[in-house]
Amino acid sequence: MAQLKPAVLVLGTYHMSRGQRDAFRLDPGDASARQEEILECVELLKKFKPTKIAVEYDKVREDLLQAAYRKYRNGDKPLENDEIEQFGFRLAKALNHSTICAVDWNRPVGGIPVSFIYDFAKDTQPAVFEEMV
Numbered sequence: 001m002a003q004l005k006p007a008v009l010v011l012g013t014y015h016m017s018r019g020q021r022d023a024f025r026l027d028p029g030d031a032s033a034r035q036e037e038i039l040e041c042v043e044l045l046k047k048f049k050p051t052k053i054a055v056e057y058d059k060v061r062e063d064l065l066q067a068a069y070r071k072y073r074n075g076d077k078p079l080e081n082d083e084i085e086q087f088g089f090r091l092a093k094a095l096n097h098s099t100i101c102a103v104d105w106n107r108p109v110g111g112i113p114v115s116f117i118y119d120f121a122k123d124t125q126p127a128v129f130e131e132m133v
Contacts, residue, residue, distance in 0.1 A: 007048075009045070009048050009050065011041075011045065011087065013083040013087065014083070015082070015083065016081055016082045016083050016086065017080065017081045017082040032081075038086050038087065038090070039090075041087065042087060042090050042091050042094065045087075045091050046091065046094055046095060049095070050091070050095065052097075052101055053088050053091055053092040053095075053097055053100050053101065054100075054101040054102075054103040055083075055084045055087075055088040055100060055101070055102065055103065055104075056083075056084065056103065056104040057084060057102035057103070057104050058102065058104050059102045059103065059104065061102070062101075062102040065084075065100060065102050066099060066100070068085070068089075069089055069092065069099070069100045072085065072089050072093065073089075073093050088100055
């Protein structure tokens with residue numbers, strides 16, 4: 001019997017509501033202005049038929065993610081203006097998934113937040129910063 005390899009699809013987006021904490025900052029505007037595009041993307045993602053939906057969310061706080069997703073699934077919570085809910089929650093609900101997976105580990109490395117390293121390099125070593133990005 002041939003062994004099948006798992007297929008993985010990764011969707012990358014900008015941070016719709018948290019962009020000010022990123023090294024690269026975009027003005028995302030309001031997700032409500034992009035609903036047609038978001039819905040089109042979700043429809044295309046549904047064709048892939050994912051068995052798990054994973055989003056960038058701190059794993060140690062996954063209980064909060066699950067609670068918010070359950071409220072959304074039950075119709076007790078509108079979608080927030082962020083990529084986790086606009087894409088992740090919407091796709092998981094459309095596919096009737098009971099849970100959504102948190103896969104982010106965003107802890108300081110060696111006690112120093114990564115954003116500090118970026119800011120420090122940008123301010124003190126612009127040439128090094130350009131190489132980093």
